[in-house]
Amino acid sequence: MTQTNPEEKVKGEEVQELSEEDQKIKDEVEELVQKVKDKDDGLSKAALELLRTMLKTATGTVTSIPKPLKFLRTHYPGLKENFASRANTFGAYTLFADLLSLLAMSCATGQDQTECLDFKLKGDLSIVDQWGHEYIRHLAAEIANVYRRRKEANSPVDDLMQLVTLIVPFDFKHNSEPQACDLLLEVGRLSDLVEHCNADNYQRVCHYLLSCADYIVAPADRKSLMTAAHAVCTKLKKLSEALRVAMLIGDLDLVRETFASCDDPATKKQMAFQLASQRLFVEPTGDDEIDEIVGNAKLSELFLYTARDLNTMEPKTPEMICKTHVQDQRTTALSATISSHTQNLASTFVNAFANAAFCTDKLMTTEGNEWLHKNKDHRMMSAAASLGMIMLWDVDSGLAQVDKFLYSNEEYIKAGALMAVGVLHCGVRNECDPALALLSDYLENKPKDLRIAAIVGLGFAYAGSRREEISEALLPIVADADTPLDVCVFAALALGLVFVGTRNENIVEIITTAIMERADKEAQVADPLFRLLCLALGMLFMGQQAEVEAALVAISTLSPGLASFCELTVKTCAYAGTGSVSLVKQLMKALVEKIEKEEDARHQAIAVMGIGLVAMGEPMGAEMVRRTFEHILQYGEPVARRAVPLALALVAISNPLLVVTDTLSKLSHDPDAETSMNAIIALGLVGAGTNNARISNMLRQLSNYYAKEANHLFLVRISQGLLFMGKGLLTLSPFRSDRKLMNRSAVAGLLVVLHSCLNMKSLILDKFHFLLFYLVTAMAPRFLVTVDDALKPVQVSVRVGQAVDTVAVAGRPKTITGFQTHNTPVLLSHTDRAELATDKCCPPFPSPSSFHLTAEAVPRNSTAKEN
Numbered sequence: 024m025t026q027t028n029p030e031e032k033v034k035g036e037e038v039q040e041l042s043e044e045d046q047k048i049k050d051e052v053e054e055l056v057q058k059v060k061d062k063d064d065g066l067s068k069a070a071l072e073l074l075r076t077m078l079k080t081a082t083g084t085v086t087s088i089p090k091p092l093k094f095l096r097t098h099y100p101g102l103k104e105n106f107a108s109r110a111n112t113f114g115a116y117t118l119f120a121d122l123l124s125l126l127a128m129s130c131a132t133g134q135d136q137t138e139c140l141d142f143k144l145k146g147d148l149s150i151v152d153q154w155g156h157e158y159i160r161h162l163a164a165e166i167a168n169v170y171r172r173r174k175e176a177n178s179p180v181d182d183l184m185q186l187v188t189l190i191v192p193f194d195f196k197h198n199s200e201p202q203a204c205d206l207l208l209e210v211g212r213l214s215d216l217v218e219h220c221n222a223d224n225y226q227r228v229c230h231y232l233l234s235c236a237d238y239i240v241a242p243a244d245r246k247s248l249m250t251a252a253h254a255v256c257t258k259l260k261k262l263s264e265a266l267r268v269a270m271l272i273g274d275l276d277l278v279r280e281t282f283a284s285c286d287d288p289a290t291k292k293q294m295a296f297q298l299a300s301q302r303l304f305v306e307p308t309g310d311d312e313i314d315e316i317v318g319n320a321k322l323s324e325l326f327l328y329t330a331r332d333l334n335t336m337e338p339k340t341p342e343m344i345c346k347t348h349v350q351d352q353r354t355t356a357l358s359a360t361i362s363s364h365t366q367n368l369a370s371t372f373v374n375a376f377a378n379a380a381f382c383t384d385k386l387m388t389t390e391g392n393e394w395l396h397k398n399k400d401h402r403m404m405s406a407a408a409s410l411g412m413i414m415l416w417d418v419d420s421g422l423a424q425v426d427k428f429l430y431s432n433e434e435y436i437k438a439g440a441l442m443a444v445g446v447l448h449c450g451v452r453n454e455c456d457p458a459l460a461l462l463s464d465y466l467e468n469k470p471k472d473l474r475i476a477a478i479v480g481l482g483f484a485y486a487g488s489r490r491e492e493i494s495e496a497l498l499p500i501v502a503d504a505d506t507p508l509d510v511c512v513f514a515a516l517a518l519g520l521v522f523v524g525t526r527n528e529n530i531v532e533i534i535t536t537a538i539m540e541r542a543d544k545e546a547q548v549a550d551p552l553f554r555l556l557c558l559a560l561g562m563l564f565m566g567q568q569a570e571v572e573a574a575l576v577a578i579s580t581l582s583p584g585l586a587s588f589c590e591l592t593v594k595t596c597a598y599a600g601t602g603s604v605s606l607v608k609q610l611m612k613a614l615v616e617k618i619e620k621e622e623d624a625r626h627q628a629i630a631v632m633g634i635g636l637v638a639m640g641e642p643m644g645a646e647m648v649r650r651t652f653e654h655i656l657q658y659g660e661p662v663a664r665r666a667v668p669l670a671l672a673l674v675a676i677s678n679p680l681l682v683v684t685d686t687l688s689k690l691s692h693d694p695d696a697e698t699s700m701n702a703i704i705a706l707g708l709v710g711a712g713t714n715n716a717r718i719s720n721m722l723r724q725l726s727n728y729y730a731k732e733a734n735h736l737f738l739v740r741i742s743q744g745l746l747f748m749g750k751g752l753l754t755l756s757p758f759r760s761d762r763k764l765m766n767r768s769a770v771a772g773l774l775v776v777l778h779s780c781l782n783m784k785s786l787i788l789d790k791f792h793f794l795l796f797y798l799v800t801a802m803a804p805r806f807l808v809t810v811d812d813a814l815k816p817v818q819v820s821v822r823v824g825q826a827v828d829t830v831a832v833a834g835r836p837k838t839i840t841g842f843q844t845h846n847t848p849v850l851l852s853h854t855d856r857a858e859l860a861t862d863k864c865c866p867p868f869p870s871p872s873s874f875h876l877t878a879e880a881v882p883r884n885s886t887a888k889e890n
Contacts, residue, residue, distance in 0.1 A: 045090060052077070052094045059119075060105045068115035071122060078125065079153065092129060099126045120146035125154045128161045140165040144182055151189045160202060163190055167209035180210075187212065195219045201231045201831040208235070213251035220255045227831075229255055229264065233271065233763070234830040237602070237641065242568050246272060257281070266294045270301055270764055273524070273566060279305050289812065292316060300759050300803070301766055302487045304452045312814070318452030323416035325808050326380050326752070328816050329848040335750045338384045339377045341370035345743050346723060364399045368406070369737045371398065372795060373744035375409035379802060380749055382420060384413050395428075400435060401790040404476065407439025408796055411446030415799065421447035422457060429461070438476035441465060442793060445480025449799045458484035459492060466496055475513050479793070482517030486800045487768035493521045494530060502533050504540050511537060512552045512559070516775060519562030520800065524767040526567050534560045535577050538589065542581050551782035552791075554625075557589040558778050561596030565767045571597035587613070587626035595633030596774070600640030600758075600765045607648070610634050614655065614663055621662055628666035628781050631655060635670030636774070640758065640765055645674045649682065656690075665697045669777045672705035676773065677754040677805075678853040679715045688721050692728070700738050700783050707742025708773075712805060713852070714751040722746065734788050741795065754805040755798060756853060761826065772800030807857050808848045818846045819861065826856035 041049065055077075058070035074095070081089035106119055113119070120142045127138035139161055143151075151159060166183050173180050187210055194203035207213050213232075220228055229252040239245040249272045256265035262285045269277040282298065282305055285291045295316035298305060307314050315321060330336050341347075371386070371394075378384040386394040387410045398406040407428050414421030425447070428440035441462060448458040458480065465477035478497065485493050500506050500514040515534050522530055538556050541547045564571045571593060578589045591613065598606050610630040618624040634651065638644035652667045659667075668690050675683045687709065690702035703725060710718035722743050729735035748755070757769035775797040779786045787794055809819040824842025839856050851857060 048090050049094045052091055053098075056095070056098045056102065059102065064114055067113075068118070071115045071118050074122060075118065075153075078122075088129065092125070096126060096130055099123075099130050102126065117145070117147040121153070124162075125158060128154075128158055137165045137169055140169055143186065148182070148185050149189075151186060152193050156197065156199070159190055159193060162186070163202065163206045166190075167206065170210050183210070184212075188215075191215065191219060195224065198224075198833065200224055200227045204228060204231055204235070208248070213247055214254065216251055217254050217258050220259065222259060225255050225259050225261065228252070229268070230829070231831055233268070236271075240603075240605075253277070253281075257284075262287075262290055263293050263297065266297055267760055267764070270297070270303065275303070278303060283308075292812075292814075297760075301764060302450050302768055304488050307454070314454075316814070318454075319416065319450050320418075320453070321814055322451065322804075323380065323382070325810070325816065326416065326804055327382065329804070329806050329808055330381060330750070330752060332816075332848050333752070333850070335752065336381065336383075338381065339374075339747065339750060340385050341373040341377075341740070341744075344373050344377050344747050345726065345740060363397075364402055365733055365737055366740075367394075367397050368402045368792065369740035371402070371406045371409050372741050372792075375412040376741075376744035376748045377750060379412045379753060379799075380415040380417075382414050382417050387413055388424065395436065401472075402792070403433060403435035404439040404442065404472065405793045405796075407436045408442035408446060408476075408793055410440075411443030412796065412799060414443075414447045415449070415802070416447070416451050418448060418451055418453050418457070434470055434472055438472045439793075441473065441476040442480045442483075442796065445483035446796055446799050448484035449486060449802075452488070459490075463496055466500065471507060471510060474510055478510070478513045478517050479796075482513075482520040483796070483799060486520040486772070487523055487766075489522055489525060494518060494527070498530065498533055501537050504537075508541065508547050508550055509552055511541075512555050515556050515559035516562075519559035520768060520771055523562045523771045524565040524567060526564050526570055531560065531563055531574060534563070535574065538578075539581065542585055548585065551785040554588065554592075554782070555775070555778060557592040558596070558774060560589070561593040562771045562774070564593060564597040565599055565771060566601075566765065567597050568601060568603075584623045584626070588629060591626050591629040591633055592778075595629065595636050599636050599767075599770055601637060602641035602644040603637055604644075606637055607634055607644075610637075611651070614659060618660065624660055624662045625781075627660055627663040631659075631663050631666035632670045632673065632777060635673035636770075639673050639676070640762070648674060649686075652686075661695065665695065665701055666781065668698065668702040668705035669780055672708040673773070673777065675709050676801075677709070677711045677713060677756040679710045679713055679718055681717075683709055684715075684718055684721070691721070691725055696734075697783065700735060701780055703735065703738045703742055704780055704783075707738075707745035708755065710742075710746040711755040712745075712748040712751060712753040714747055718746055719743070734784070737788065738783075745798075749802070749804075752804060752806060752850070753802050754853075755801045756803075756805075757801055759803075761856065766801070766803075769801035769803070772797040805852075806848050806850045816848070819859065820844060820846055821849060821857045822860045823849055823851065823855055823857045825854055 052074075055070045055074050059067050059074070061067055061070075074091075077091045078089065078095075081091045102123060106123055109116065109119070124139050124142035124146055127136070127142055139158075143162060151162065166186060170180055170183055172178075173183070187206060190206060191203045194200065194206075203219070204213075204216065207215055216228060216232075232248045232252040236245045236248040239248060249268055253265050253268040253272065256262070256268060262281060266278065266281045269281045278298070282291075282294055285294055291310075291313055295313050298317050299319045299322070302319075304317060308317075327336075374384055374386045382388075387406075395403065395406050410425055410428070411421065414424055422444070425440050425443045428436050428443070431437045431440070444458055444461050462477040462480050462484070465473045467474075469477075478500070481493055481497070497514045497518050501511055501518065503511075506514075515537065518530050518534070534556065538560065541553065541556070547553055560574070564574065574593060575590055578593065579586055581589060591610070594606065595610070610633050613630040614627055616624075616627070618627070631652075634648050638648040649671070652671060655663050656667055668687055671683050671687060684706065687702045687706050691699050691706065693699045693702065703722075706718055706721060722739055726736060726739045726743075729739060745755075755769070755773065757766045757773065758764065759766060776794060779791070779794045807821060807823075809817050811817050822839060822842040822844050824839035827836070827838055827840050829836045829838055839858060844860050849857065
């Protein structure tokens with residue numbers, strides 16, 4: 024923006040004829056300026072006092088400066104010279120300096136000018152508020168600039184800190200908390216916020232700090248912002264919000280400390296629900312009710328209560344979901360040519376996804392289990408495992424249903440039952456640990472399929488739990504070079520799920536060693552499963568950002584093609600959901616390379632998915648990368664193009680944006696078979712749990728279009744099952760609490776499925792179709808439920824509408840728009856936010872703003888639970 028010299032501007036203004044009143048003010052100002060320059064100190068002091076009074080009492084409009092200040096600006100150079108000639112023994116020296124400080128603000132000609140601060144440092148340092156808000160704002164900006172320069176020069180900053188201690192209280196007193204936060208952030212004094220916050224302003228302060236943290240690059244600086252917000256909440260005993268901030272920081276010790284510090288029973292239940300939504304299983308507290316909440320023991324009960332309230336308990340059959348009865352006769356005849364076993368397997372998954380967590384269906388929970396035997400060979404494993412998804416979260420009833428298959432003489436059925444045990448335990452903690460007791464017996468000296476099923480089941484059952492017993496059981500399997508590759512890979516993936524984001528040194532070392540040892544065997548490197556070892560390593564660094572550098576050094580010793588693949592896999596996992604622009608640039612650079620052999624360009628597919636993975640947590644970044652994907656589709660290599668649908672699915676998981684679904688619809692008809700198959704499964708992931716009518720129509724059209732293509736039709740059916748997942752009560756979105764908290768276990772499970780889709784024909788469309796069950800780690804309810812002190816559901820009136828960004832907005836703005844009032848339980852879509860519509864509640868948390876199983880409101884003597 025071009026800046027105008029104040030003197031030139033005023034000269035231009037003088038050409039205009041002044042009114043009588045303005046002329047009088049101008050003459051008076053000029054007279055006082057002459058007296059200020061007088062050698063008589065007494066006369067100068069009196070003139071300065073009159074000028075200060077005139078400036079403080081003058082009024083102006085919003086778009087103009089006060090008249091006395093306007094006429095005084097032309098005398099600024101002369102007054103500066105006069106001030107320089109005076110000794111600091113002059114009686115009105117500080118007053119003169121304060122006046123010049125104000126003039127310097129209005130006459131500043133560049134961003135590097137610091138005359139306003141220079142004169143203020145020579146003035147009265149005990150008062151800063153005499154010239155108003157704009158002066159304070161300008162002074163704070165100059166303090167930040169000077170502070171930075173002095174720190175670089177190792178100069179003292181005590182005088183600047185003296186001004187800061189005066190400006191911050193002024194800002195808080197006049198509802199300018201964001202301005203105070205900015206100043207304290209610049210001078211490294213965020214800890215001072217605690218003493219200025221109270222019950223009236225802490226929400227604005229914390230909201231601003233957490234929003235700023237999203238734009239901070241350095242992890243240490245980002246953590247300092249969040250730590251300050253946590254300290255504010257802790258001081259004011261807002262422990263539910265403090266726990267949310269502790270989870271944002273990612274410090275498990277701080278989470279435990281915050282949770283343990285709560286003495287209020289209602290608030291502690293609220294906090295327990297928050298921990299349960301993130302699947303952070305802290306040590307037992309001794310309070311059975313609290314431990315049940317943290318362990319998600321009530322999840323199935325409240326899910327079924329919501330289903331009954333919303334009248335969705337009636338089981339859905341695959342025919343009802345896929346609407347095969349309305350297909351034309353020609354399509355039905357063409358589909359009949361496809362293997363019945365493939366069609367039955369597709370129906371198994373559709374049934375599992377659609378009836379997930381409802382504990383009843385019309386295929387697997389009926390007497391006789393005829394459906395199980397309609398599947399053949401390895402397909403029986405997924406059929407039996409689907410029972411675990413139908414009984415999801417209901418441990419007692421689920422084990423009773425699965426138990427009979429554990430004694431089957433058919434190996435595949437028994438393997439599926441083992442996997443079902445892990446699936447139904449996913450996200451639930453039980454003090455008896457039945458999953459570990461049942462599955463650990465099948466880890467050694469058993470047929471390979473049983474070992475794989477038991478290992479996968481352990482990964483599901485203890486995802487994110489960091490249980491040392493799991494590492495003790497699985498590490499020897501990964502470390503043994505004689506272990507079959509598929510067993511080793513699934514053991515590594517299980518360890519990655521259980522210890523996701525922990526960068527456990529022992530596990531990192533063993534998986535890295537396994538990759539290096541097997542990298543020398545060409546047959547194993549060529550196996551598509553081998554690439555999942557790299558993903559298992561990446562899971563351990565999920566969200567750890569710069570902490571991954573040491574591991575990348577070890578990876579760099581691999582062969583060039585494999586090293587690039589593994590490095591990008593691990594690095595993108597480390598920066599998942601961070602919105603790191605610098606990493607996105609590196610990934611774009613990898614896509615520019617022209618590589619002749621397709622097998623050497625596999626890392627480009629990881630680069631494309633990595634862009635989506637990094638940007639998925641930041642709305643603006645997600646919007647930008649969607650445009651980037653358009654360029655990749657036009658100019659990218661075939662390998663990169665095939666990964667674009669999967670990356671789009673990551674960016675919009677369970678969020679069917681029109682622009683995304685249109686792009687995927689076009690790609691689902693792509694001439695390249697792999698691209699079209701990825702687009703089909705991506706449609707299911709984008710619409711997962713939403714019952715979106717538009718996507719449903721697209722998938723029905725695709726089922727007609729690909730009636731003769733067995734693989735494509737199979738994936739269309741899978742996507743239809745995902746679309747109606749949980750009959751619209753579940754979501755795959757890994758983000759919780761107003762899309763601020765990322766569930767790492769959920770992201771890890773999604774990545775296993777998406778990486779498998781890069782080799783669709785060799786994995787999901789072959790005998791490893793059970794990889795689709797890794798989606799269970801991301802499944803979570805998407806509704807709001809309120810419960811009383813006894814954890815019994817109660818109805819509360821809430822307003823549900825589109826979330827509005829109110830960061831740093833003055834006053835008390837509305838946080839939602841276009842809202843409707845409902846009684847709980849109520850469904851929440853991806854961008855919805857809920858707030859209480861009644862004054863009869865006393866919430867320990869400001870409003871029901873997150874999306875999954877987080878207690879957000881407490882009716883009087885009751886607690887609220889948002890799923």
